[in-house]
Amino acid sequence: MYYHPITDSFKLITQQRELLKTTEFKYVYPSLNEYLNKMESSGVPARKDLDILLSYLINVIGSAKGTQTRFRNEAERYVLFCWNEKNKSVLKSTIEDIRDYIDWLWSPPKRLIADNTIASRYKAKPDSDVRLVNEAWRPFVLRGAKANRKTNEFIAPERANITKPKQAYSLNQTSLQNSYASLNIFFKELWETELISRNPVSLVKKSCKYLVKGKIYKPPHTLDDETWQLFVDTLTQAADENPLYERHRFLVLTLKVLFLRISELASRDYCVPVFGHFSQDPSGEGWVLNVIGKGKKQRLVTVPDEFIDHVLIRYRESLGLSPLPHIDETMPIMPSFKTGQALHQDSLNNMVEEAFDLVIKSLKSLGKNQQAHAIAGASSHWLRHTGATQALSEINETMLAVELGHASVKTTVEVYVAPAHRDRIKKGVSRKL
Template sequence: MYIDWIWSPPKTLIADTTISSRFKYRPNSDIRVVNPEWRPFVHRMPKANRKIESLIAPGKASSTKHAYKISQTSLRNSYASLNVFFKWLIDAELVMRNYLADAKKNCKYLIKVKIYQPPHTFDDEVWETFIQCLTVAADENPKFEIHRFVVLSLKVLFLRISELSSRDYYTPLFNHFRPDPSNEGWVLHVVGKGKKERVVTVPDSYIENVLGRYRESMDLAPLPRIDEDTPILPSMKTGKPLKQDSVNNIVEEAFDLVISTLMKSGKKQQALDIAGASSHWLRHTGATQALDELNETMLAEELGHASVKTTVEIYVAPAHRDRIRKGSQRKL
């Protein structure tokens, strides 16, 4: 019954923008009271629709609560949360066994088959548009230097957006760029997913055309010092290192510039293709292009994957490619 309820919740409990908590605090008090505006579900307009409506075809996109549908990921997360709850009930000796496995097995909504999903990437022509568009924007207005730097860094260095953002336990600093002791080139020290540290190689072309240019726009020397503790992404207003939401806004503004440029060039289909793009597309694009230059083991280390198998499954997918190639040759 609970799964049926979250699959098709009452429309009055669906918010348009953000989830509202079940309880809220009274003003100037530690007392919690029932929130009459409680909305445990939210139906946000997909990013692609928002971009289409604002940049590509105004008035064409729409979103209604009647179109609400829980995602497969959210459905699996709901089962995971229920599983934790049942384990607590068992430990408290309130129930004798966990029936959730049987319920999940017989769920009529859960899709159990997982198929290969290739990573989202920008094609070569669109990526060239990114470089040209952001370079022109930065040449005309220095405020876009940070947009150019962030987008090129995410793509060229295979970074997650969180890895350029300031967190409670870590702030990316310029002295995290440093020459490798081998004297073969520069590297960037990154603290990534799961607080795992890794070293990313930094191409000479990036040092010359991205890092050096960005630092000079900040009135800094082209190359960082080993003892330089300046944040890589400081706020233009306060100088404090930017959090992830602010970095994400920079990426979205950069994407908007590129979409507008594509529209002005009459490339509407390409603009539509990237309307729903996220910052992770940049990491995927860099990794996919790097397959021609790095073997799977090297690429796994650059990406911070714990296993080469993960890299192969995402970017190489030999079994999938072989099946598609063989399948395309079947006779009538």
């Protein structure tokens, strides 16, 4: 392969780094070993660079799936660019190399673009420890919009056979900003560990010819009240008819009502959310949930009485548990039915997707195609945004910031209130001809 993936899954990169320093590596990663040998024969210290990259991913990047994917993809892609396009170590990067990399990102060679989402870089060889490279992997992916896929599948299947114009790969402004941010974190780590003498990324960003300056306010994606009520009714009916959907109902309602990120209910290396994290506050005023959020920061989220009565108790009884949690209870909040172990974020994401699919089908059956289209591209974060937006009529911005885990109330106001934007629009519409 011209561009060979050099990092394994996040569950295996610690093991991969340990193997890299042993003779066993060439047996477990035969094709990667050959690739590294090829790079080193051309004068690139590939094994040293790979060790640096794996150390960065293990020690710096968190375990939230979205964060993992974003930072790993960018750092791995940049290392491969240095090796293949510049024939040098990542530690020898110059300002000009960063500029050339951004040009390369903006318009990558077609041979490096996959036309569908690649699930993994490596696959396990049956009955062995050998990791086989996925030959279909590419550094770039031409992804179709999820909204289009859901529309073709559930809302307007007749559209699936319509010939569509060929789509070309393009990098949008958000992706470009994310690439700069991810690359900056990577180089900051190299600089702080004294592997390089300066971080050139910020200098390149200032003069980037592709970046559009300014920031337009974009309101958070939310579900309207009617769609949210249909969500609750649909999942409740599904759970009444099939107990397997009790977890879906609980997951969706918890994300929305308690303003959680989906990672905050998932199993992570440093935290497994368990029922014992629900407790009565010492004040005696009500229940709270102890959450480990972004940056491993703890916060207490208030739990409404209605949630206790109509969501938590119902869910626990479906699992054969007592109605209310005990302070020392260690059972995972989102357990696997097969193993009893806490589910990882991938599994929770799949459940949310299945829940949204049910609602899209319900909207379609009711003839509400416009509302179905509106949520075709929705994600779990829409639930957190919906809950926070609705809560603004009940609690002030400062309280909401604490509930959401925002470091500053300014963030909460900018996202959910946007007074400057609202005032400007309000004044603007009354301007005279």
